[in-house]
Amino acid sequence: MSMKIIESEYNKKIHFAGRLTAVLVILMLISVPAIVCLHYNIFPTMSGFLKGLAMVWMIYLPICIAEVLTYTPMVGISGAYLSFISGNLSNLKIPCAAMAMDNAGVKGSTDEGDVIATLSIATSTIVTEIIIVIGVIALVPLTPVLTSKILEPAFQNILPALFGALGVYWIMRQWKLAVTPLAFVILVSILVPMFTGKSIPAGLLIPVSGLLAVLAARFMYNRGWVVNAGNE
Amino acid sequence: MDYLNIANSNLMYLMVAVVIAVVFIQSVVFFILAWKRGLALGLTKRKMLDAVRSSAIFSVVPSLPILLALVAMVPVLGIPFPWLRLGVIGSAPYELLAANIGAQSMGVQGLGQSGYTAQVFINSMWIMSLGILWSPVIFLLFAKRLQTGMANMKKNDSKWLEILIASLFFGMISVFIGQPVVNGGIQLATILTSAAIMFAITAAVKKFEISWLANFSLSISMIASMALAIFYSRIM
Numbered sequence: 001m002s003m004k005i006i007e008s009e010y011n012k013k014i015h016f017a018g019r020l021t022a023v024l025v026i027l028m029l030i031s032v033p034a035i036v037c038l039h040y041n042i043f044p045t046m047s048g049f050l051k052g053l054a055m056v057w058m059i060y061l062p063i064c065i066a067e068v069l070t071y072t073p074m075v076g077i078s079g080a081y082l083s084f085i086s087g088n089l090s091n092l093k094i095p096c097a098a099m100a101m102d103n104a105g106v107k108g109s110t111d112e113g114d115v116i117a118t119l120s121i122a123t124s125t126i127v128t129e130i131i132i133v134i135g136v137i138a139l140v141p142l143t144p145v146l147t148s149k150i151l152e153p154a155f156q157n158i159l160p161a162l163f164g165a166l167g168v169y170w171i172m173r174q175w176k177l178a179v180t181p182l183a184f185v186i187l188v189s190i191l192v193p194m195f196t197g198k199s200i201p202a203g204l205l206i207p208v209s210g211l212l213a214v215l216a217a218r219f220m221y222n223r224g225w226v227v228n229a230g231n232e
Numbered sequence: 233m234d235y236l237n238i239a240n241s242n243l244m245y246l247m248v249a250v251v252i253a254v255v256f257i258q259s260v261v262f263f264i265l266a267w268k269r270g271l272a273l274g275l276t277k278r279k280m281l282d283a284v285r286s287s288a289i290f291s292v293v294p295s296l297p298i299l300l301a302l303v304a305m306v307p308v309l310g311i312p313f314p315w316l317r318l319g320v321i322g323s324a325p326y327e328l329l330a331a332n333i334g335a336q337s338m339g340v341q342g343l344g345q346s347g348y349t350a351q352v353f354i355n356s357m358w359i360m361s362l363g364i365l366w367s368p369v370i371f372l373l374f375a376k377r378l379q380t381g382m383a384n385m386k387k388n389d390s391k392w393l394e395i396l397i398a399s400l401f402f403g404m405i406s407v408f409i410g411q412p413v414v415n416g417g418i419q420l421a422t423i424l425t426s427a428a429i430m431f432a433i434t435a436a437v438k439k440f441e442i443s444w445l446a447n448f449s450l451s452i453s454m455i456a457s458m459a460l461a462i463f464y465s466r467i468m
Contacts, residue, residue, distance in 0.1 A: 164426030185410030
């Protein structure tokens with residue numbers, strides 16, 4: 001079974017196209033600052049460059065590893081080739097693909113689910129890139145609208161607006177899976193700022209919350225408290 | 233030379249346009265591959281088109297904060313580089329953090345502060361570009377192994393794989409639900425409003441069997457509760 005999945009024609013094409021485009025984009029992302037350096041003959045100091053890189057990598061290397069492990073199962077392999085290049089997974093790609101799969105009546109771990117997730121994520125990427133291009137072209141006329149005081153509360157609350165709807169939809173399906181991570185997040189969101197005065201960034205909290213959710217699910221699954229993912 | 237001349241140069245625009253074009257083409261290629269695969273698997277065009285349509289409509293609103301970030305970044309980093317950074321991996325908070333670290337590690341207080349020369353700008357570019365490159369690199373290195381791992385899990389216990397995926401999803405959404413709930417105020421009011429609207433739409437879809445509405449339930453709940461957030465900000 002697994003060999004059949006790995007060796008299918010579609011699968012080969014996805015890996016080929018995914019690797020080719022991802023490697024291309026990665027190389028181009030590196031060459032942008034490199035070409036600027038060479039063209040203008042201006043280079044950062046070695047110490048400034050290394051110090052900065054070390055600081056960012058210290059924070060983001062663990063986050064990146066956790067993201068790949070947490071997000072890949074949710075978007076599927078082909079969806080992941082797109083998502084890890086274009087970004088915006090938690091606020092765009094994952095909610096988008098999850099709803100598209102559910103409305104189509106397919107599950108994430110199946111071939112059909114993978115197709116719907118890929119179509120959804122590809123569409124989402126195309127729409128976002130077009131909107132950014134519009135933003136770049138119409139930056140001057142759009143700036144007063146985007147930064148208007150009237151719309152400010154709407155933009156500031158975009159994540160609660162997204163996750164309230166998404167949350168109730170899925171919690172109604174399988175609330176048992178939500179109890180542990182939700183209790184954990186609420187607890188640390190109250191306690192950590194109380195003691196440190198700072199809140200924890202979402203990027204650090206997501207992998208921990210995900211891990212706890214999985215452990216709790218396994219516990220409930222072993223005891224027969226949870227028998228399906230809520231998408232039956 | 234003022235660094236903004238470099239930041240807004242034709243060379244920068246050209247390079248950025250090429251990278252974004254490749255990202256765009258990648259999505260088009262995957263779209264075509266998935267579409268054909270879907271037909272081969274027996275998915276109807278109708279079903280796939282529904283997914284495409286609802287995804288396109290949903291993606292508009294969550295993309296708007298990206299434009300807000302663009303507006304914030306352009307005065308200090310020029311137009312093309314923020315365009316590139318926001319169009320690929322990363323997010324607005326990451327980009328600003330990395331750009332600032334790029335400045336501070338060169339001995340400048342922060343983005344656009346005095347002493348933010350072309351040399352410092354270029355260091356910011358390097359740090360922003362390389363800092364978060366790990367996600368695609370790690371994924372590329374482990375894609376096949378992750379796939380085999382999931383395939384084996386599915387073979388052993390497909391129910392558990394489904395529950396595992398759902399758990400990861402619940403872990404993620406819990407962060408974005410728990411934080412506004414604790415923060416209270418307009419955030420809490422907005423999240424409750426959005427949940428209530430979604431609840432009502434989902435109930436209506438079931439009761440009156442209007443399945444097309446399900447495709448837009450998330451977008452409708454989001455936009456309506458954002459509009460109400462404006463109202464709440466006036467009265468709270």
